[in-house]
Amino acid sequence: MSPRSEPDLSGKVAVVTGGTRGAGRAIAVELGAAGATVFVGGRTTREQQSEVGRAETIEETAELVDAAGGKGVAVRCDFTDPSDVDAFAARIDRLDVLVDNAWGGESLVEWGRFWEHDLDRQLHMWRNGVETHLVTLHRLMPILIRSDDGLVVEVTDGEDGEAYFVNLTYDAVKNSVRRFGEVLAKDLEDFPNVTAVAATPGFLRSEQMLETFGVTEENWRDAVEKVPDYALSETPHYLGRGLAHLAADPDRRRFAGQCLSSWRLKREYGFTDLDGSQPDWGRWWDDVVKPRIAGTVVDANPEDYR
Secondary structure, rough: OOOOOOOOOOOEEEEEEEEOHHHHHHHHHHHHHOOEEEEEEOOOOOOOOOOOOOOHHHHHHHHHHHHHEEEEEEOOOOOOHHHHHHHHOOOOOOOEEEEEOOOOOOOOOOOOOOOHHOOHHHHHHHHHHHHHHHHHHHHHHHHHHOOOEEEEEOOOOOOOOOOOOOHHHHHHHHHHHHHHHHHHEEEHOOOOOEEEEEEOOOOOOOOHHHOOOOOOOOHHHOOOOOOOOHHOOOOOHHHHHHHHHHOOOOHHHHOOOEEHHHHHHHHHHHHOOOOOOOOOOOHHHHHHHHHOOOOOOOOHHHHHHH
């Protein structure tokens, strides 16, 4: 597949919540690379760290947006707090692209049976992963619907509800956010100027995932021996590039209410990941992972899926 022309978002204004790191950071950078002004919302600044306890900051993300060719604006915001989001909204005169990506649940995840987990941690994960999205939508959608060509994206994990994710709370959070994209499309039926979707990456090489596997972006393949499916991993920029193409697509309303994966966006728009490859986690899942879950081992070359 040959790539299409690069997306042009010159003059567009975007908001990315949860823009401190991971998918949020990369999405902000790729929107900036397409020419957008990007308001980067998150809790960790150079002066104040969030409970997640990581070093990445919203100021760094804004600087990366600038370096990519856009204009980055860092705004400290706790998206569980309506008053914080009100102050965030007051900074924005117009809004064309809203990427609702807040998460902050990495340190709260526990594996296994829900009733054996710490309840406070699970409720906190729900608050960070679901309430943030609801507050953001409630406060920012009135601005977005004034756009002549608006897009709202609910960033989740997983293309559909088929797979079981980690534990009950995590699964419920990500399925709820996916559903938000579908329901928003219903709410926007009388607003043909705005399109709502959900979106998901594949197997991410985020900062935290790389650290979890004890590798860096430079030597990430060293983790494949321990986690074979990581051979189909992708950088967060892969989804970011897909969403930049989507935001620049004048016919994107055909996707309203759908959950768009990085690999489906790749098939549609022909872009590549940072290394020039085109990992297709969805095809790998169907051809290799699902049969393995069912008890059949498939001998497949990961490079045929990149």
